[in-house]
Amino acid sequence: LRMAKMAASIVEHGEDAFRKLFKFYKRRNPPPDLSDVIDFSKGVINGKVFCRELNTGSVSEAAARRAGLHPVEDWKAFGLHGYPGFIFISNPFLSGSQQYWVKQCLKVYPRKPNICNLDLHMSAEETQNIWEKSTAQISQKRSGKREPKTLLEKLRWVTLGYHYNWETKVSESCLFCSHTK
Numbered sequence: 001l002r003m004a005k006m007a008a009s010i011v012e013h014g015e016d017a018f019r020k021l022f023k024f025y026k027r028r029n030p031p032p033d034l035s036d037v038i039d040f041s042k043g044v045i046n047g048k049v050f051c052r053e054l055n056t057g058s059v060s061e062a063a064a065r066r067a068g069l070h071p072v073e074d075w076k077a078f079g080l081h082g083y084p085g086f087i088f089i090s091n092p093f094l095s096g097s098q099q100y101w102v103k104q105c106l107k108v109y110p111r112k113p114n115i116c117n118l119d120l121h122m123s124a125e126e127t128q129n130i131w132e133k134s135t136a137q138i139s140q141k142r143s144g145k146r147e148p149k150t151l152l153e154k155l156r157w158v159t160l161g162y163h164y165n166w167e168t169k170v171s172e173s174c175l176f177c178s179h180t181k
Helices: 002-012 017-026 061-066 097-108 130-140
Strands: 049-051 076-080 088-090 161-165 170-177
Touching: none
Parallel strands: none
Antiparallel strands: 049 076, 076 088, 161 170
């Protein structure tokens, strides 16, 4: 509740609510108050969280395994009261497949035509091959020396499928990017 009030106040004053909250939780001195953070690993512990039923027939067990996932009927899913459509799924990954998906997120999905946070501040040429440019830079970094962040370290989000326009708050079908399954 305290964070919701803080976010509402931020929006009222024209500040970027996400950036303000990100800085709040990232700060070190004083450390952030984490009492309002929801720990889904503890299950349903308050009136905010509820167990979410999933359509177990939507993905076959074989298809889930091919994607590196446990069968849908084994997933633990939660929702939040007051946030329709929000679903948190607690670790649906088979052993060892989480690394595959992390690599996809860092190496494959930032490629064009997908849109990422860096596109807002840089040209398309500058954001090509984020993985390749960053790994070369990271391997040359000297420990203990403060150096500029790589593109990979600056990457915060990538949109697949319909791109959500944060300015208009609309998913734009004209900006659809397909990705391989």
